[in-house]
Amino acid sequence: MICVYPDFYRRFACKAGDCLHSCCRGWEIDVDEESSAYYRTLPGKLGCELRAALKQEDGVWHFRLKDGDRCPFLREDGLCRLILELGEQALCDICALHPRFYGELNEFEFCGLGLSCEKVCELLLSSSEPLRFVLDDEPEPIDFAALLRRMGLEPAEELLRFTPRPTQGRYRELLRRMAETEPIDAAWPEELAALRE
Numbered sequence: 001m002i003c004v005y006p007d008f009y010r011r012f013a014c015k016a017g018d019c020l021h022s023c024c025r026g027w028e029i030d031v032d033e034e035s036s037a038y039y040r041t042l043p044g045k046l047g048c049e050l051r052a053a054l055k056q057e058d059g060v061w062h063f064r065l066k067d068g069d070r071c072p073f074l075r076e077d078g079l080c081r082l083i084l085e086l087g088e089q090a091l092c093d094i095c096a097l098h099p100r101f102y103g104e105l106n107e108f109e110f111c112g113l114g115l116s117c118e119k120v121c122e123l124l125l126s127s128s129e130p131l132r133f134v135l136d137d138e139p140e141p142i143d144f145a146a147l148l149r150r151m152g153l154e155p156a157e158e159l160l161r162f163t164p165r166p167t168q169g170r171y172r173e174l175l176r177r178m179a180e181t182e183p184i185d186a187a188w189p190e191e192l193a194a195l196r197e
């Protein structure tokens with residue numbers, strides 16, 4: 001397989017306690033079988049807390065969230081107790097992987113970073129240069145058109161160019177679609193309303 005990464009992939013590092021919209025809040029965290037077996041047999045106070053926090057539903061283990069839909073092991077300062085007390089290797093698969101994801105197509109494996117993570121958005125938007133891609137077997141990063149050609153596709157030039165056409169109608173439509181998304185926090189609907197005004 002030839003791995004393909006966006007050029008900022010290796011610069012990703014979780015913001016931990018500095019993250020405003022932590023992924024350790026608001027999402028149910030499924031725990032893989034191997035990690036749940038480890039947690040369920042861990043001795044000591046933390047082991048007792050893990051067992052109390054774990055719940056199995058339809059054959060899948062997950063953590064019972066606390067008030068505010070917080071992971072029970074997320075501290076007030078935004079740091080993870082499991083990392084601090086057991087080390088990163090103790091994380092279950094989903095916590096160790098997020099926000100990375102992988103997909104395969106023919107001989108390529110695409111390695112991505114999800115835009116639900118604020119650090120990933122910051123990395124993506126930190127450069128005004130076109131996004132480039134790193135391939136295992138290419139000495140230099142290549143642009144999107146070159147990546148498509150490596151995949152045996154011949155992209156039509158007009159499909160690769162986005163020309164913004166800012167009109168009131170387009171902005172209204174954009175705001176309408178944004179209003180359909182689940183608010184990430186209480187400030188989001190207010191910001192949308194202010195933009196509509």
Ligand code: SF4
Binds near residue numbers: 016019022023024119
């Ligand atoms: S959203 Fe991203 S930066 Fe924030 S805690 Fe999760 S992985 Fe870290």
